[in-house]
Amino acid sequence: MTDISTDILVVGGGAAGLSAASEAASCGARVLVVESDLQLGGQLVKQTHKFFGSKDEYAGTRGYKIAGILLDEIEECGRGVEVLTNATVTGYYAEDKTFTVMRGEDSYSRIKARRAIIATGASERLIPFPNNDLPGVYGAGAVQTLMNVYGVTPGRRVLMVGAGNIGLIVSYQLMQAGVEVAAVVEAMPRIGGYWVHAAKIRRLGVPILLKHSIKEALGGRVVEGAVITELDDKFNPTGQERSVDCDVICLAVGLSPTTEILSHAGCKMRYVPELCGSVAERDRTMRTSNPDFWSAGDAMGIEEASAAMVEGRIAGLCAANSLGLPAKMEKLDEYWARLDHLRAGEVGEKIRSGIVKVSRGGWEACCNE
């Protein structure tokens, strides 16, 4: 067991964590980024499509290239940002303000940090159906990791479950990788994702079956097919079933914020359906009710990389400021203007109504060191 100490610990090296780290380091903080994956970048490294959003957040740039831009920025911070990959923060012990981190499979360290920024992103949801444990039933993230990070073909023919943005985009990515997509099934009577993404796969002849869901996976040792069923208005099976030839069933049925460490730290949490799960209450600086903890990105509510990057910058700036470092706090208003812009209009409606429920004017006991 080794001991590590740092000014600011950033847990998670995705869009939010990387932005937080470079912002804090640019104020002069010593930052440590701990990332459980073998490389930095989070979800971004797996996205081959051009992103929406605004110019400041690289709209029109492909996801994996945005990851490249953020990594260059980290590189420029030099020794201001240290990085541990293949390292998972497993817990926070409030009584002695210590984090534990597992590096690889069997090496552990303790980390003491004056401030922490939790940018752990999201975890995928599961749905129950017979044989959903068979090898070949994969989360959308796993399918993306195999094909877009390691260049391994996930299968021959895929049934996609879920027509939200992730289901639609991953279907398209599968076709780019030369994999056939049998169909996309969606329980709701409408497509959840953006029309552009749906149109791209429809043009390539993939049926999007609304009011349909998976009934069961078929196969003895691995997935050899699936049975799908039509649903009525109350989501009950109508009895209209058909079997689908596939060797992979890809689940894209939603994400929930990853918040265990915030809970360990005793941060006030609240279940907010619009943000897709239980999330921390926060003030304008992305600080939680525990004055040593900030958080940003999907961990604070499922949204987009564009918003995750801005929230990360806010958290990095304000955590550095709380340490008495020369942070340009006038940037806070500019960052909020960007967030408001990203969340404007009809598409941002749900996010805005969720955020209102967990926003606090400020924490009474702010401890500036």
Next chain:
Amino acid sequence: MELIAEHPVLDLSYFKRGEKVEFTFDGASMEGFEGAPIAAALHANGVRVYRETPNMRRPRGFFCAIGKCSSCFMVVDGVPNVRTCVTPLEAGMKVETQHGRGHARIAPILPE
């Protein structure tokens, strides 16, 4: 191997593929890329079943790919419960299907 050979957006050099190395799976020799997760190397070799559950003997494979679900536990170089989706492949690794919980040799804890 089941590898992507061409891609309209990604240059093949983007894929994290280290040097080609040999390893064994349940005694059979296989090839994979060093530094990529063991589970990805197995998948590229067409192997999908990584362990069997303790009680019902249900096959388990890849699922989350981020080291969080324990679906991909295998015995690697004699060590059970290794998360193969996040453990990098090394030359000569001995990878085995894990049956049940797996057994670890517990080293005695010596006073520091």
